[in-house]
Amino acid sequence: MKKYLSKKYIKYIGSLCAVWAALWNVFLLGVSLENSGPAADSTLLQCILGSENYAHDFFTRQFWFISVFVFYMAVYLVIFLFLQHESGKYRSMKLHRYGKKGYLNHCESKVLHGSLYAVLLVATGLAGIALFGRITGAVIRTGNADMAAAVLLLVKIFLCMVLYGKITVYQILRKNSDFAAFFMLVVLFVHLAAEVYTQKIHFLTYTGAVESLCGILILIVLNTVTELVVRKKIKTMDLC
Amino acid sequence: MGEVILKIENGTKKFKNELIFQNVSMEFEKGNSYGFVGPNGCGKSVFFKTLCGYSLLTEGQVIYRGKIIGKEQDFIDDAGIVIEEPEFINSLSGLENLKILAEIQKKISEAEIIEVLKQFDLYEDRNKKVGKYSVGMKQKLRLAQAVMEKPQVLILDEPMNGLDKKSVKKVEDILKAFVENGGTLLMTSHIEQQVEACCKIVYEIDGGEILRVTD
Numbered sequence: 001m002k003k004y005l006s007k008k009y010i011k012y013i014g015s016l017c018a019v020w021a022a023l024w025n026v027f028l029l030g031v032s033l034e035n036s037g038p039a040a041d042s043t044l045l046q047c048i049l050g051s052e053n054y055a056h057d058f059f060t061r062q063f064w065f066i067s068v069f070v071f072y073m074a075v076y077l078v079i080f081l082f083l084q085h086e087s088g089k090y091r092s093m094k095l096h097r098y099g100k101k102g103y104l105n106h107c108e109s110k111v112l113h114g115s116l117y118a119v120l121l122v123a124t125g126l127a128g129i130a131l132f133g134r135i136t137g138a139v140i141r142t143g144n145a146d147m148a149a150a151v152l153l154l155v156k157i158f159l160c161m162v163l164y165g166k167i168t169v170y171q172i173l174r175k176n177s178d179f180a181a182f183f184m185l186v187v188l189f190v191h192l193a194a195e196v197y198t199q200k201i202h203f204l205t206y207t208g209a210v211e212s213l214c215g216i217l218i219l220i221v222l223n224t225v226t227e228l229v230v231r232k233k234i235k236t237m238d239l240c
Numbered sequence: 241m242g243e244v245i246l247k248i249e250n251g252t253k254k255f256k257n258e259l260i261f262q263n264v265s266m267e268f269e270k271g272n273s274y275g276f277v278g279p280n281g282c283g284k285s286v287f288f289k290t291l292c293g294y295s296l297l298t299e300g301q302v303i304y305r306g307k308i309i310g311k312e313q314d315f316i317d318d319a320g321i322v323i324e325e326p327e328f329i330n331s332l333s334g335l336e337n338l339k340i341l342a343e344i345q346k347k348i349s350e351a352e353i354i355e356v357l358k359q360f361d362l363y364e365d366r367n368k369k370v371g372k373y374s375v376g377m378k379q380k381l382r383l384a385q386a387v388m389e390k391p392q393v394l395i396l397d398e399p400m401n402g403l404d405k406k407s408v409k410k411v412e413d414i415l416k417a418f419v420e421n422g423g424t425l426l427m428t429s430h431i432e433q434q435v436e437a438c439c440k441i442v443y444e445i446d447g448g449e450i451l452r453v454t455d
Contacts, residue, residue: 092294092321092323092324092326093321093326093341093382093385094341094344095294095315096292096293096315096316096317096319096321097341097344097345098344099314099315099317100314100315101314102344
């Protein structure tokens with residue numbers, strides 16, 4: 001019982017933390033710009049996003065909540081696709097070894113990790129490139145030193161994303177390993193701690209703790225509802 | 241008469257309007273071997289999938305050791321299964337592929353995997369990527385993954401596909417030894433001689449019917 005509990009809860013909490021960490025990364029670009037000295041400058045935000053109002057809306061709580069919802073729905077949609085289209089011939093060797101429940105857990109875990117990397121690579125990458133382009137353009141136009149500092153911050157974040165992505169995608173493809181998620185979390189939190197320390201900002205302010213807690217609550221509700229639906233569906237599904 | 245460990249009762253399988261087999265009832269005893277022959281596309285693989293629990297029967301039930309497959313138990317959990325030429329991860333070696341599968345249940349050690357690879361003449365190529373394996377080597381690796389965890393039941397769909405004469409003889413010997421040691425073997429082939437060489441009881445599948453032809 002103890003073993004079951006520890007495994008189950010570690011996995012559940014780990015998944016939530018991983019989702020939170022990935023979304024936090026997307027959010028990080030905006031929060032960093034808002035909280036750091038040069039990036040808090042309204043002129044800079046105008047440069048980045050065209051208008052101050054739009055910039056404000058873009059990084060509101062709505063964005064956070066919608067991201068969580070869409071992301072989680074997408075994950076479960078992909079689990080169904082994965083179940084039905086994952087190399088069925090490879091699956092036939094795994095199914096009776098895992099059992100249906102174990103196999104579903106395995107799929108969830110793989111899809112969840114895959115989605116995290118997609119969020120890291122695609123969403124953050126695209127946001128990073130777009131912001132980088134805008135700020136670089138502004139720096140070139142105005143020669144503003146504060147903006148140059150913001151560019152460096154973005155470059156740093158972007159490079160970190162590429163590095164995490166490369167390592168974790170390699171790990172999951174090559175070894176099908178949970179180590180990737182663990183590694184990603186460690187690096188993200190070290191990164192977070194470094195940002196908080198160097199900018200001398202309170203941790204809760206920096207990470208948007210209230211939004212994060214609300215996000216996790218939403219995840220728990222969504223997780224329970226969607227898991228019930230998926231598990232009911234899989235009972236009557238032909239798997240090979 | 242031996243202990244019945246697997247049976248199908250009034251089993252019917254349909255895909256929409258296509259009937260694969262109808263009203264099939266049969267029992268499989270421990271320590272016995274059963275072969276199924278029939279032309280390509282006659283439903284051998286679908287029949288095996290329903291026995292394993294991968295595909296559910298339209299009507300009837302499959303019972304393994306007293307438990308209904310799909311209701312009380314998802315799959316035959318202590319079986320070695322090869323259905324429809326399962327694929328491996330081509331970028332990994334044969335040994336790495338078997339290790340990934342063995343890690344799921346953690347029943348065997350790496351030394352035991354190596355032993356099985358030796359048994360199937362794959363030891364020399366254990367570190368070669370599966371993508372570079374020949375058709376016959378891949379087939380031997382599939383059979384190795386099926387037997388490596390010392391299952392009670394072997395369910396093999398066309399196990400001799402792609403094997404040369406020497407390998408066929410070797411696999412026949414391994415399967416016969418498995419049955420002599422109390423295992424239950426179910427295998428299919430479209431070549432009757434291969435089934436007769438390994439199995440005591442032979443059935444023919446065709447046109448939705450499964451008929452016993454030899455004993």
